[in-house]
Amino acid sequence: MSPLRVTRTLPEDATDAALRADVQHGLTATPKTLPPKWFYDARGSELFEEITGLPEYYPTRAEREILADRAAEIAAATHARTLVELGSGSSEKTRYLIDALTGLDTYIPVDVSESALTQAGEALVADRPELAVHAVIADFTGRMTLPQAPQPRLVAFLGGTLGNLLPAERAAFLAAVRSLLAPGDALLLGTDLVKDEKVLVRAYDDEAGVTAEFNKNVLAVVNRELGADFEPGAFEHVAVWDTENEWIEMRLRSLAAQTVKVPALGLAVDFAAGEELRTEVSAKFRKEGVAAELTAAGLELTHWWTDAQDRFALSLSMAR
Structure with a gap:
């Protein structure tokens, strides 16, 4: 283990x-x-x-639905050997990705809460003894550094948390994420959508x-x-x-x-x-707005998935 x-x-x-x-x-x-x-x-x-x-409160259920339905497609599109999750918390929804990424070598959860990281990390180590889990106590809105790990890497930022940042903060955050990525690495982003x-x-x-x-x-x-x-x-x-x-x-x-x-x-x-x-x-976001913000950060939107009711979206973008 x-x-x-x-x-x-x-x-x-x-x-x-x-x-x-x-x-x-x-x-x-x-x-x-x-x-x-x-x-x-x-x-x-x-x-x-x-x-x-x-x-x-629909966002959590809607995002979980997309992950359950599309995890295999995400895995096929990225072939990720390292999964990085920003603001990982309990890492509950991430299990869909971990199970689908058959070539996964390393999981790097990033969170400010040491207790949450330790609890979720220990559970994963017990369930997946072949998986290297390297937790990082950090604030994802600040300067981030990641441990060395195999490529390609998939960075996941789920839950619609991007929406809690003001536009200038979002631009700075996405640029910081892009700086962590090499060509061929990807960002999986959860965004709640404009609706009634x-x-x-x-x-x-x-x-x-x-x-x-x-x-x-x-x-x-x-x-x-x-x-x-x-x-x-x-x-x-x-x-x-x-x-x-x-x-x-x-x-x-x-x-x-x-x-x-x-x-x-x-x-x-x-x-x-x-x-x-x-x-x-x-x-709350629209597809064209998400694509524009990703492009400005040096990322190319390649996949866009929504739940059955078009309430929430997961987007996959690649480092250019």
Whole structure:
């Protein structure tokens, strides 16, 4: 059995420093913002898993459907010997690719969470003893380096997470991914598609209120880590469709005028009644837009697959 290897490229204190910087910048900006990556502490991850099973939230099911139906085609198109997954989490959906890639030698999951990497990696090593698993603790939105591994390589970025990046951030991210690839390597990208506004809003504002609790969890994270005194009950969850930018925005709306203190940063933040704090952008895509962004990064779109209801897409692009 190949042992699980773990490499840390993220400094031990990087998460704390990044949180401090994001909260300092976001709560003093106009309008106020917090990045969505801070949803995902242990409780936030549990809530998101619950969200993926809700009837309103289709992206996870739609992407899994495509992977189940098309994994063999992806394998045939790439002949990948190394699979790299960015933001791997539990690596659950990736099993379809691992099973289909008959010549696979190495799997490289990349995530900021050491515990998630270790848990998923150990399970894979137990199930696939012939597979080399080399986990990398890193932030995929920062500078990335990958361990040496056989080519060709397939980099997978699933779940529609690309949509959480603003356009300039997406361009920088795709360019960074391209810099990791050699000619013949490929990128498998998950993107949620533009569709009826009511369907989109329901996916981010479910009837059971799970997404509302998930959204407010970012306040609990800031309270715990930075000693802030956010009162989650003093904010309401809001999800709106921005027609011009073609993205969903999740926000937290202050129910009354209030001042929130963040002692670790020496901040006192005033909220007006009705003022909104943006916590997530989730862009939705069209094929021509995805192709253009890939081309700008030096990648060529070669395959485009959607689920049966055309809700979600997986695209395969090759390094030129």
